[in-house]
Amino acid sequence: MNTSETLRQLDQTLIALLSDRISLLATLETPSRQEQLANYQSQLTQAGVPAYLWDSIVTHCMAALANAPSRHTIVEPRNITVVGGRGLMGCFFVDRLSAGGHNVSVLEYDGWEHADRLLGGADLVLLCVPLKATVAVVRRVAPYLSPTTTLADIASTKVSIMQTMMECHSGPVMGLHPMFGPGPSSFLGQKVVTCPGRDPEASQWLLDLIEADGGKLISCTPDEHDRMMVAVQAIRFFANFTLGAFLAEEGIDIERSLEFASPLYRIEINTVSRLLAQSAALYIDILLASDERCEAIKRLVKTSDRLAKLLAQGNRAALIEEFETAHKAFGDSPRALEESNHVISHLSTFLAANAMKTRAKVEPIYS
Incomplete structure (x- = not known):
């Protein structure tokens, strides 16, 4: 049996095992993600399986279980x-x-x-x-x-x-x-x-x-929705739009910059690129949708201007104070650290896999 056929059979076995695992989780009082991750550290090391791979399997099985749609019977077609x-x-x-x-x-x-x-x-x-x-x-x-x-x-x-x-x-x-x-x-x-x-x-x-x-x-309520959308949509879209416009004006080679980039920079650039790849009219209409949104964006610009002036003055103490004030508002959030670490880890492994695929195409393999 050739190597490709062996790999194909292994993949089929893995898919069947993952299906069984998800089905079994659905019938149990499901153990937490942390419990499942902690159970097999020594075995992973002995088997030469990276911990992040087991983390990915456990996380995605839990996600599949949590997101599984329920069966719904239509009582009356509308x-x-x-x-x-x-x-x-x-x-x-x-x-x-x-x-x-x-x-x-x-x-x-x-x-x-x-x-x-x-x-x-x-x-x-x-x-x-x-x-x-x-x-x-x-x-x-x-x-x-x-x-x-x-x-x-x-x-x-x-x-x-x-x-x-x-x-x-x-x-x-x-x-x-x-x-x-x-x-x-x-x-x-x-x-x-x-x-x-x-x-x-x-x-x-x-x-x-x-x-x-x-x-x-x-x-x-409609009022709460519109207040939340000032932050969730308008401020975020404007910040991403501004960063994209600035990098374009600076003539930054985006693809080249990614070669130097940390995962966080890459995530931010991908977010900006995703926005700019979509309908300009849609996003501009969202920004212009209400006076409340426009006023909030003005306040954001004033904040940026205040911080830029402190930078121009070299006012280190004031900048640290501004940073700490913002930190107090956000707090020490284990959720933020856990979620961002997961995104960074997932992106890093994705990039590593793509790099291996590229190397396999250009590097000769000697027996």
């Missing part, structure tokens, strides 16, 4: 119209709602002659349109809706949009905000913020579907 259903997020919702056994139709900007049929008999009308168009689309769809139709949106701001939905539609209203972009094939492991508006029981089936597909729901 008639759903997704407005903007040909967009990236619209397509995602069309796919997941259809997979859940519902009858899903799409209404686009060029199909309003069918609005009466597509909207009038719908149990759910879900708005998956660009942020800046959402309020106008709410006003346009509302006259077609039955009082029993649930009207929902997926926009990244909630106060003004939900207020408009509540004013224009007398029936059930629900605000949703998927905390992920295009890419995932299901809700598995993804967060969705929910803002109940009116008659939340009418849309409980939709929330059940998201959870059954592996999603995690975070319920809040």
